[in-house]
Amino acid sequence: MRLLFITSNRLGDAVLSTSVLRHYVETYPGIKVTVACGPVAAPIFESVPGLERLIEMPKQKRGGHWWKLWKSVAFRWWDIIVDLRGSATAYVLPGWKRVVLKGNDDSVHRVEQLARLIGVDRPLNPKIWLDPIHVKRAQEILSSFAGRPLLVVGPTANWGGKMWPIDRFQDLVGRLTSLAGPLPDAYVLLVGAPSEIEKAQELISSIADDRRTVVFGTEHLLTVQACLEKADLYIGNDSGLMHMAAASGSPTVGLFGPSRPENYAPYGKKTAYVCTDRNYDQILADGVDWKSQKSLMTDLSVDKVFEFSCKFLK
Structure with missing residues (x-):
């Protein structure tokens, strides 16, 4: 099983989004994960269990970063595609299940909104995985x-x-x-x-x-x-x-x-x-x-x- 996880450029939002990533990692042991995010946030994903690839997405003119991402992931089947940046990318990639955040709901905490997005009643706390070198x-x-x-x-x-x-x-x-x-x-x-x-x-x-x-x-x-x-x-x-x-x-x-x-x-x-x-x-x-x-x-x-x-x- 493979997951494509597209998340924020901003560090804080990327940390909050790990509550979603944690759900999939813990629900599907052995899942293969590809994370796409901004360069500032990328380091926090380096020790995610099952990480196959970490794709940095520095912003480019005329949305060039989205075209670059598409080219790098379009020729693989994805069991789950999670796009927390609300782009059209999830809909033009080969996959079975798509979860796309289409906007922020200011009536709830972001973690609670993300939990609702993936159909979870009780949100998991955000989590950043570590490795022995950094410990x-x-x-x-x-x-x-x-x-x-x-x-x-x-x-x-x-x-x-x-x-x-x-x-x-x-x-x-x-x-x-x-x-x-x-x-x-x-x-x-x-x-x-x-x-x-x-x-x-x-x-x-x-x-x-x-x-x-x-x-x-x-x-x-x-x-x-x-x-x-x-x-x-x-x-x-x-x-x-x-x-x-x-x-x-x-x-x-x-x-x-x-x-x-x-x-x-x-x-x-x-x-x-x-x-x-x-x-x-x-x-x-x-x-x-x-x-x-x-x-x-x-x-x-x-x-x-x-x-x-x-x-x-x-």
Whole structure:
């Protein structure tokens, strides 16, 4: 049995889509899987059980990436074709069963919508599969914290509007890791995309070298995932890394303002979120310049996040 799984360019959406992939992998043991997705998200699929092929789809002019995909998969019979990007590709490929996402339903969480799409009553949690190489590398990275609690922080995002001010992350980390905090003397792992490290520099510099490790695109995403599985707490903005943390099973708190937690809250066993005092609709009603990198999270206080985190960890 063969599955063609077409999923997102975006890391966060790709992580959420692994709930669907997990369903097929676990329902049909031994299924052969081909995944097609954007280059940023591709690494999280490298250890999928039964993976035959991983096809990266960088965007090309006039939809050239779809033509390239068709040429690479059109001469094989597919038992199941899942297209979560709503293209026409699934309908012009030889196959038996086709599942196509035709649009987002903002009334439910994305994971719940995807479960309905494939006819599952109870959604599976997203899952990122690991291999021994990346687990070993994560152990090497984290070896210096010697049994202390591990706090992982995702202080950046792909858009400045979704970023909680860095100085507030600095204050929060200090409180969480103080001797009176819920993670006393914790080691801090700071994670983000390679293009975002300058935005986090103030926070990075505020933590002593022997108390933190910085991974902004310098390690494979599966290595990052293996590190996330060791976290006592992940806290960060709405981002792909937040969804990776939720998929790891570690306690995860997402910070939300100009995005909908109803659709994109971290989804997993130990997940929660904190919102700005204004909700998404109120923020939009006040007017948003989508080209601006100015934070729209300034009415989320450190006190609110700290108190919520303490309760969450109890």
